[in-house]
Amino acid sequence: MAVIGIFDSGSGGLSVLKEVRKVLPGEHYVYYADNAHCPYGEKSQEYIVDRARAITDLLVARGAEVVVVACNTATAAAIATLRAEYGIPFIGMEPAVKPAALGTRSGVIGVLATAGTLSASKYLNTKGRFEDDVRIEERVGRGFVELVESLTLEGPEAERVVRASLVPLLDAGADTIVLGCTHYPFLLPTMQKVAALTPRLSSNQDVRFIDPAPAVARHLLEVMREKGMEETDRDPGVELLASGNDKTLKQLFELI
Ligand code: DGL
Numbered sequence: 497m498a499v500i501g502i503f504d505s506g507s508g509g510l511s512v513l514k515e516v517r518k519v520l521p522g523e524h525y526v527y528y529a530d531n532a533h534c535p536y537g538e539k540s541q542e543y544i545v546d547r548a549r550a551i552t553d554l555l556v557a558r559g560a561e562v563v564v565v566a567c568n569t570a571t572a573a574a575i576a577t578l579r580a581e582y583g584i585p586f587i588g589m590e591p592a593v594k595p596a597a598l599g600t601r602s603g604v605i606g607v608l609a610t611a612g613t614l615s616a617s618k619y620l621n622t623k624g625r626f627e628d629d630v631r632i633e634e635r636v637g638r639g640f641v642e643l644v645e646s647l648t649l650e651g652p653e654a655e656r657v658v659r660a661s662l663v664p665l666l667d668a669g670a671d672t673i674v675l676g677c678t679h680y681p682f683l684l685p686t687m688q689k690v691a692a693l694t695p696r697l698s699s700n701q702d703v704r705f706i707d708p709a710p711a712v713a714r715h716l717l718e719v720m721r722e723k724g725m726e727e728t729d730r731d732p733g734v735e736l737l738a739s740g741n742d743k744t745l746k747q748l749f750e751l752i
Contacts, residue, residue: 498725499524500716501560503551506534506645507748508679509566512589513734514752515709516564519717525734526558532740535641536569537610537677544612548574552582558735561725564716565589566678568609572616585723587716591619591676592708597626599704600672604631606665609676611636619676633668635661637680644679645744654686659694662687666694672704681707682748 500520502513506529513527528551530536536544548570555563564587565571565578571588578586591613596605613619614634623632639657648654665673673691675681684705691703719725738745 498561498720499526499559501526501528501552501555501558501563502566503528503530503548503555503563503570504567504678505529505536505570506531506641506679507745508641508644508677508682509564510745510748510752511678511681511707512564512566512709512712515713516716517734518710519713520720522732524559524732526555526560527734527736527745528555529736529738529740529742529745531645531738531742531745534645534740535610536567536573537612537636537641539612541573541612544570544573545577548578549581552578554737556582556584560584562587562716562720564712568676568678569612572613572618585719587712587719589678589708589712590622591674592706592711593622593626593632593674595711596672596674596704596706597630599706600630600670602669602671604633604669604671606662606668606670606673607632607634607676608637608640608661608665608673608680609634610641613676631669633665633670635665637661637677640677640683641679644682644748647744647747649682650686654683655690658683658686659690662690663694666691666703670703672706675705675707678709681709682751
């Protein structure tokens with residue numbers, strides 16, 4: 497029996513909820529968007545740990561027995577503290593450097609994430625394991641979170657913002673782009689359009705975008721099976737909660 501808590505700085509974690517519900521459709525989900533404090537990307541670790549504790553308390557009070565930290569930035573900043581302080585499992589996000597490194601044909605991968613994720617020791621350790629084999633280029637997806645939170649997923653403004661961070665990675669030869677922030681998959685159609693319009697060295701090959709959410713969903717399923725937590729007696733479904741205005745959250749939920 498389990499109620500699954502899931503949180504993000506905003507609506508980005510819905511891209512993870514989408515994948516999780518594919519593998520665990522009968523569970524009861526409580527999703528918390530901390531959009532009154534979004535973005536987390538450039539906030540201090542201490543600030544994010546405080547928010548993560550407050551949100552976990554709220555999710556646990558609503559019955560959560562497992563929590564998905566559907567935010568790369570919060571995972572990097574706070575998951576170790578959460579695991580040490582609460583007696584429940586936490587499932588986190590991490591930029592999918594490994595599958596990108598194994599799959600690249602050009603030998604260059606691009607990582608798009610927040611400043612907080614790119615400077616965290618968790619990411620730096622992962623990067624250290626692969627950078628002898630492939631070249632790793634990074635960019636903060638500057639303005640991406642704001643686009644998603646304002647529901648500007650397509651159109652000239654979205655393309656302009658996406659181009660500024662994505663094109664330098666493509667120009668550096670990246671054929672595989674790691675989406676290291678849970679907001680970014682909502683911009684995938686715009687990223688694909690920008691990539692298709694950008695001349696590249698090996699222009700006969702498509703750029704691949706890697707979202708770790710399906711792997712995270714499978715990991716959650718394994719953890720829940722191990723602990724005998726599948727099947728809740730609460731109604732299957734999703735409760736959507738937000739610390740700020742919930743308009744974007746509700747509209748993006750309709751899209752997943
Ligand atoms: N969605 C988040 C992540 O995966 C955080 C974005 C932000 O608040 O800056 O990193």
